[in-house]
Amino acid sequence: MEQPGVDLDASVGYLLKEASSALRAAMEEVLRPLGMTVTHYSCLELLAQRPGLSGSELARGAFVTRQSMNVLLRSLEDQGQVTRPAAAPVGKVLPTRLTDDGRALLAQASAAVRAVEVRMLSGLDEGERASALRLLRTMVRSLHDDARADGPPGG
Secondary structure (H helix, E strand, C coil), X not given: CXXXXXXXXXXXXXXXXXXXXXXXXXXXXXXXXXXXXXXXXXXXXXXXXXXXXXXXXXXXXHCCCHHHHHHHHHHHHHCCCEXXXXXXXXXXXXXXXXXXXXXXXXXXXXXXXHHHHHHHCCCCCXXXXXXXXXXXXXHHHHHHHHHHHHCCCCC
């Protein structure tokens, strides 16, 4: 007997994953000439908007592991794009900040990424773009609310 599966043509989750993959590929394509990856860009963008984030906070914001973010941060420090104190001013947290070189690279990357987003949304009018944002926020909130309501596993 055949198991009923998900109708991929009608699956919002599958379509979101396909859109996410297409967006990431388009972003990687425009960031590559700048010597950047999406994670590299995300890290710099997060630091521009929230200076002083820790490696753990950056990892959560960029959707990568702490270990991956620590490797990236060491590389970005070596390249002069970010700076972190040698010792934590409080506790164990090493607050990270963009350097002038990091800001300059981010400006180029942000323009490239904005162009990808404009291209992605080009088939939508202003009302449809606003609706898409509202719907996506609602979906994310619903999943986060469900996770909080369920509580930690085993609890």
